[in-house]
Amino acid sequence: MASSQGSSPAIAHVYRGTFVHSTPHTALQILEDALLGVDTEGKIAFIGKGEELNKLSQSCGFSPSEVIQLAQHEFFMPGMVDTHIHAPQYSYAGTALDLPLLQWLNTYTFPVESRFKDLEFARSVYTQVVKRTLRNGTTTACYFATIHTDASLLLGKITNDFGQRALVGKVCMDINNAVKHYKETSEESQEETCRWVTSGVCFPQSHISETIEEVNVVKKLFPDSESYTDVYLKHNLLTDKTVMAHGCHLTDEELALFRETGASLSHCPNSNISLCSGMLNVRNVLNHKVKLGLGTDVAGGYSASMLDAVRRTLDTSKVLTIQEPDYCTLSFEEVFRLATLGGSQALSMDDHTGNFEVGKDFDALRVNVAAPEGPIDLVQVDEPKVCDGALSESTAHTFTRTDMHNI
Numbered sequence: 001m002a003s004s005q006g007s008s009p010a011i012a013h014v015y016r017g018t019f020v021h022s023t024p025h026t027a028l029q030i031l032e033d034a035l036l037g038v039d040t041e042g043k044i045a046f047i048g049k050g051e052e053l054n055k056l057s058q059s060c061g062f063s064p065s066e067v068i069q070l071a072q073h074e075f076f077m078p079g080m081v082d083t084h085i086h087a088p089q090y091s092y093a094g095t096a097l098d099l100p101l102l103q104w105l106n107t108y109t110f111p112v113e114s115r116f117k118d119l120e121f122a123r124s125v126y127t128q129v130v131k132r133t134l135r136n137g138t139t140t141a142c143y144f145a146t147i148h149t150d151a152s153l154l155l156g157k158i159t160n161d162f163g164q165r166a167l168v169g170k171v172c173m174d175i176n177n178a179v180k181h182y183k184e185t186s187e188e189s190q191e192e193t194c195r196w197v198t199s200g201v202c203f204p205q206s207h208i209s210e211t212i213e214e215v216n217v218v219k220k221l222f223p224d225s226e227s228y229t230d231v232y233l234k235h236n237l238l239t240d241k242t243v244m245a246h247g248c249h250l251t252d253e254e255l256a257l258f259r260e261t262g263a264s265l266s267h268c269p270n271s272n273i274s275l276c277s278g279m280l281n282v283r284n285v286l287n288h289k290v291k292l293g294l295g296t297d298v299a300g301g302y303s304a305s306m307l308d309a310v311r312r313t314l315d316t317s318k319v320l321t322i323q324e325p326d327y328c329t330l331s332f333e334e335v336f337r338l339a340t341l342g343g344s345q346a347l348s349m350d351d352h353t354g355n356f357e358v359g360k361d362f363d364a365l366r367v368n369v370a371a372p373e374g375p376i377d378l379v380q381v382d383e384p385k386v387c388d389g390a391l392s393e394s395t396a397h398t399f400t401r402t403d404m405h406n407i
Helices: 050-060 087-092 101-117 119-135 149-162 186-196 212-221 228-234 252-261 269-274 282-287 306-323 332-346 401-406
Strands: 011-021 029-039 044-049 074-078 080-086 138-144 165-169 205-208 243-246 264-267 291-294 364-368 396-399
Touching (some): 011 050, 029 050, 044 050, 074 332, 080 087, 080 243, 080 264, 087 101, 087 119, 087 138, 101 119, 138 149, 149 165, 149 186, 205 228, 264 282, 264 332, 269 306, 306 332
Parallel strands (some): 011 074, 138 165
Antiparallel strands (some): 011 029, 074 364, 364 396
16 A cells, blocks of 8 residues: 555555444444554554545545455454463363362363473464464463473464464462472572563463362461452562452452552453352452453363353353342443453553554454354344344454564
8 A cells, every 4th residue: 555644654454344342431332334544563543434535545645446345244343352361271171170170270280281391292282272262363362371481481482473462471389289290399480480581571360269169278378368369469469460360259358459459350251160160240340440351261161262251251140140130230242342452451451452543453353244154144134233142253354463464
């Protein structure tokens, strides 16, 4: 395309059609017949209305004939954000769901994770999970790895090679009575963590109040702390870049600490049910104004699909409504926001991604609900509308910043 005016980066692509996203004040906003321009750096250069085509083409320096028109049943949405997924556990996802959390970890998880000292094994599994999550529309992921620094660094390289935005966490663990060779001494953990953290930015991630049994174990380990959350607080691990998974059994006082520190929660409904851990009251978390995203939590959660996380979030909310009829059930619009903008806020990345705003990365999924041989049957009753359930892993093409450089 022609160069844009002034010293701004040139316009690389312009799309016209329907765009669906969230804003901090609107859970689901549908922009019909919209124009969106992407510059050569993969940033959103402008957003306008279709009727402004001639005006925008002159001011931004592109030819109207080069505009890419979306089909009637297509739309763009932001890439989804998985705020909690265990990459090594993808190797046994969908199996071994017959035990509660702590026994599950000792019986299945730790023996498998101990194998990731083998870099070729790690490369095979990590390549599969990154490719699969991208195919499922996850453009940003917050990965748990293992205690092995080199394998964790390899996961970071693989995400970068495939163009997936990711936070990768090396596990620090000095207690493991079930698989004794899968742990570090405190000295080893400190040494390896220093080798791992090469920049001044650190995004702590862990788990909190997943099960009642876990909460009781923490009480015994840290008897001087007032709560599970207080343990992290006393060790300076609750920051505005901290992401804690689950939180099913947090008290209101603990949620207040999350709000005060700016720490985030990752809601993992599939895992919470699959391991019989508990149910997070998302409405209560939102009422406390705590940052919240969704996570697949593979392999406690059996699916690496964020659409599954969306569906399970709605299911959990409806179960809570059955138990308490006055409960304010979540809407699909609210959960859509949690899977996109909410996730980017939870990971402190909302300056770059999460929705369609000028200056942000064009991190998007192009969805076609009428794709040939797709899983959706359209029955024409009224005018076409973007509605709940209109997404599927097999109908979307993922756009990341890497794509924008390669198209």
